[in-house]
């Protein structure tokens with residue numbers, strides 16, 4: 001099939017490459033000329049394991065190309081995927097203006113009847129709004145084509161985006177006609193034949209809701225275990241063991257029960273807010289989601305509190321942050337708990353320095369005031385305390401000896417529960433973690 005992907009960010013570019021891998025002919029388009037230029041040169045503009053290799057394969061085979069002109073990008077399109085950003089607005093809802101713009105562009109330049117597919121995460125009922133936009137635009141055309149709107153949410157995780165896309169847990173699409181459903185079947189037929197993943201075919205609003213409900217549910221699990229961690233600290237229990245014990249119940253399962261600094265990234269914080277906002281708009285106060293967000297923010301506050309417990313006041317103290325990315329395997333800093341913590345520490349008067357194996361160039365752009373270190377030992381040298389913010393392997397591997405050798409005061413706040421508390425405490429580290437044994441217990 002001839003597919004056009006509009007927006008070549010994390011979701012759009014990986015999806016475009018996967019469509020091409022499944023044998024479709026794909027054109028990627030984006031407003032950002034710098035990104036397109038790099039892609040036209042065959043180079044991924046962000047880091048994601050396996051992505052460059054996949055791009056080499058499909059660009060090399062001529063199945064994925066890029067066009068900066070929207071009309072040119074749409075020349076052969078039978079299916080158009082909307083993968084533009086839906087950033088949060090101050091009120092909690094997402095900014096859907098980019099999605100609307102794509103709707104108008106596609107309505108104006110459509111070369112034939114086609115299906116316009118929302119892949120960007122959007123609130124339920126965005127499909128209906130898009131149809132209105134398209135109807136208004138096409139009404140002006142002499143011979144309008146039929147553009148049907150479908151929803152096909154994306155569930156990929158950053159750091160495993162290629163794997164998740166090529167081997168998804170499920171494919172979900174919502175359509176409002178048999179013909180649009182058949183087009184979506186055609187897009188995914190090669191994947192389903194190869195991978196055998198389950199497919200959920202539904203209406204547009206349900207598909208939209210599946211995405212928000214899934215992300216809000218996963219965020220709720222994380223905040224739930226973080227709230228349990230707070231109780232664990234107060235009663236002397238170990239949240240890792242509690243989570244393990246809970247997870248053996250197959251109705252609960254083990255995943256997404258890792259207590260720590262809380263969730264970040266481009267999806268969970270935004271989607272929790274957007275889902276609560278949508279519910280409020282349609283007359284349901286989803287207070288549970290407000291609590292999920294508050295617990296998440298509270299985890300950072302608890303790290304600050306632990307540091308103050310050790311260091312008294314933070315003015316002039318040098319704090320070493322281990323990890324900047326919102327999770328390992330990515331250089332993405334969006335809503336990263338590490339950077340929020342850096343802001344809070346700075347506001348408290350601390351001098352903040354940071355290490356990350358891949359995200360430092362992005363730190364330089366977004367938080368230029370942060371002192372950046374490419375070497376863990378150098379970062380630790382002379383700092384008054386260290387905080388584990390991201391569970392990269394090289395951070396997990398730091399031993400008590402290294403902390404004791406380099407830190408001015410041997411204070412470690414393990415915000416991701418990566419170290420063994422007993423080994424750290426027995427070696428003499430003033431060690432604190434999230435919901436597990438601390439040096440004071």
Ligand code: UDX
Pocket residue numbers: 154155156157158159215218222255256257258259260261262263264265266267268326327
């Ligand atoms: C998430 C969803 O998993 C994915 O399905 C959706 O398409 C996009 O949003 P992503 O943001 O890439 O993916 O990251 P994910 O691996 O889900 O982690 C999100 C955040 O939660 C990270 O900051 C991570 O450190 C944190 N997390 C995750 C925890 O704190 N505890 C856990 O148990 C799991």
